[in-house]
Amino acid sequence: MTVKNENQTDNWALEHIRSRKQYVRDSYASIAPVREKWIHRNRYFYDRLGAFLKFIIEPGSSAVLFRSELGQLFEKLELSRAVGVDICEKMVAQARLKRPDVDFYCADPEEVSLKGKFDHVIFYTLGDIIDIEKAFLNAHSFTGSSTRLVVINYNYLWRPLVFLAEKFGLKVPQPTQNWLNIPVLENLLHISGFEVVKKYYQVLFPFNIPLVSWFFNGVLSKLPVIKKLCFLQILVARKTPEAAIGRKEFKVSVIIPCKNEKGNVEPAVERVPEMGLGTEIIFCDDKSTDGTADEVRRVMAKYPQRDIKLVNGPGICKAKNVWTGFDAATGDILMILDADLTVIPEELPYFYGAISSGAGEFINGTRMVYPMQKQAMRTLNIIGNRFFSGTFSYLLGQNLTDTLCGTKVLWRRDWPRVKKLLGSWGINDRWGDYELIFGAAKLHLKIVEVPVHYLERTYGETKMTKRFQNGLVMLRMCFAALKKFKFV
Numbered sequence: 497m498t499v500k501n502e503n504q505t506d507n508w509a510l511e512h513i514r515s516r517k518q519y520v521r522d523s524y525a526s527i528a529p530v531r532e533k534w535i536h537r538n539r540y541f542y543d544r545l546g547a548f549l550k551f552i553i554e555p556g557s558s559a560v561l562f563r564s565e566l567g568q569l570f571e572k573l574e575l576s577r578a579v580g581v582d583i584c585e586k587m588v589a590q591a592r593l594k595r596p597d598v599d600f601y602c603a604d605p606e607e608v609s610l611k612g613k614f615d616h617v618i619f620y621t622l623g624d625i626i627d628i629e630k631a632f633l634n635a636h637s638f639t640g641s642s643t644r645l646v647v648i649n650y651n652y653l654w655r656p657l658v659f660l661a662e663k664f665g666l667k668v669p670q671p672t673q674n675w676l677n678i679p680v681l682e683n684l685l686h687i688s689g690f691e692v693v694k695k696y697y698q699v700l701f702p703f704n705i706p707l708v709s710w711f712f713n714g715v716l717s718k719l720p721v722i723k724k725l726c727f728l729q730i731l732v733a734r735k736t737p738e739a740a741i742g743r744k745e746f747k748v749s750v751i752i753p754c755k756n757e758k759g760n761v762e763p764a765v766e767r768v769p770e771m772g773l774g775t776e777i778i779f780c781d782d783k784s785t786d787g788t789a790d791e792v793r794r795v796m797a798k799y800p801q802r803d804i805k806l807v808n809g810p811g812i813c814k815a816k817n818v819w820t821g822f823d824a825a826t827g828d829i830l831m832i833l834d835a836d837l838t839v840i841p842e843e844l845p846y847f848y849g850a851i852s853s854g855a856g857e858f859i860n861g862t863r864m865v866y867p868m869q870k871q872a873m874r875t876l877n878i879i880g881n882r883f884f885s886g887t888f889s890y891l892l893g894q895n896l897t898d899t900l901c902g903t904k905v906l907w908r909r910d911w912p913r914v915k916k917l918l919g920s921w922g923i924n925d926r927w928g929d930y931e932l933i934f935g936a937a938k939l940h941l942k943i944v945e946v947p948v949h950y951l952e953r954t955y956g957e958t959k960m961t962k963r964f965q966n967g968l969v970m971l972r973m974c975f976a977a978l979k980k981f982k983f984v
């Protein structure tokens with residue numbers, strides 16, 4: 497289905513990010529007048545969280561708190577320097593009146609600039625941060641080798657209860673939240689130059705009922721397995737010794753497989769950023785009938801300053817088209833970018849940073865963290881993707897949240913090794929996603945994921961049809977992985 501015409505402005509994708517940010521800001525501005533009332537109604541919960549932060553953060557240290565709201569989490573802390581950062585101006589104004597001993601700033605965590613280094617950097621919920629990786633990367637500017645990053649996350653298993661609580665007026669409504677769990681957070685910290693040193697689970701029962709609350713939070717929440725059900729997941733991390741992201745530079749080859757994607761050729765060239773020592777853009781035309789190849793030649797002449805190449809695909813399937821591009825590439829790093837541009841090209845530097853820093857050797861994009869635009873992926877596809885991602889995570893022993901995201905990155909030096917394994921899994925993978933993931937797992941490459949924002953098409957028609965047939969192929973892939981990785 498054609499969603500938008502080819503004349504749509506190039507900054508449409510970035511405008512989506514800005515509108516999402518404004519939506520979050522407006523949501524918190526609407527609840528600012530009643531926020532203190534809700535905090536008071538849930539005093540037991542905030543007291544427990546504050547007491548636990550006091551356990552982590554020693555007296556006399558310095559701390560910056562993101563999503564500081566009204567500063568309620570500072571109440572139990574004894575800090576030599578306290579800074580609060582929130583995106584809502586109304587929240588910040590109230591917090592300044594309530595806690596004059598704290599320096600409050602209205603800013604985005606991804607962009608705020610703070611002077612000096614802090615002993616602790618606290619992220620109080622990441623559910624509404626637009627770009628979590630950028631926020632973590634920005635934190636490097638005010639963290640030192642001894643700084644501890646404290647990440648507080650709400651357990652996604654509680655989402656149905658939270659939803660019901662909001663519907664019945666038992667909890668203040670929040671904007672649509674990111675999809676986060678501990679493996680996703682560990683991965684985000686890892687690719688951002690931090691490593692987890694301790695994980696905590698807190699608050700199994702968030703209400704104050706004598707004896708009942710003590711039993712749940714003081715006894716049951718400490719037991720293995722049961723503790724994983726706690727409402728709060730708290731990670732303490734430190735800067736990795738090798739956290740100088742991108743300290744070495746490499747040449748990049750961006751492989752763009754295309755079939756009847758004429759309208760996306762020039763936007764791709766304009767939006768793919770220059771990375772490292774140079775960026776080679778390779779369009780792999782898979783026998784298009786809409787003039788895609790001619791459009792690539794026109795764009796090559798229009799943008800002589802860009803390193804653009806055109807290779808002819810075999811016209812068999814996307815996977816073999818991508819392999820053709822890999823074989824023609826000259827860069828140190830191979831990146832796949834689907835020609836529909838539903839994954840934002842401007843986010844490719846995150847993949848470059850993850851692989852060039854050594855955080856990972858095979859970088860897999862995931863669309864299952866940030867909220868998608870409404871028509872970007874159908875509900876059935878989302879359900880199927882989550883099911884198969886969980887299944888393959890178990891089978892491969894690697895956490896994967898999105899096996900079918902087209903954006904995947906690997907070293908060119910590893911491609912010949914992966915190539916030798918193609919076709920050895922007992923099933924024909926027409927898309928190539930599983931061939932690459934299986935190959936990386938078999939070669940024991942370090943696999944990490946990078947969250948991407950997933951948007952609707954602006955030109956052309958989706959190639960991902962025959963969902964039930966594709967589902968059967970994926971089931972056969974599961975059995976192939978079971979045989980290859982479990983029964984050895």
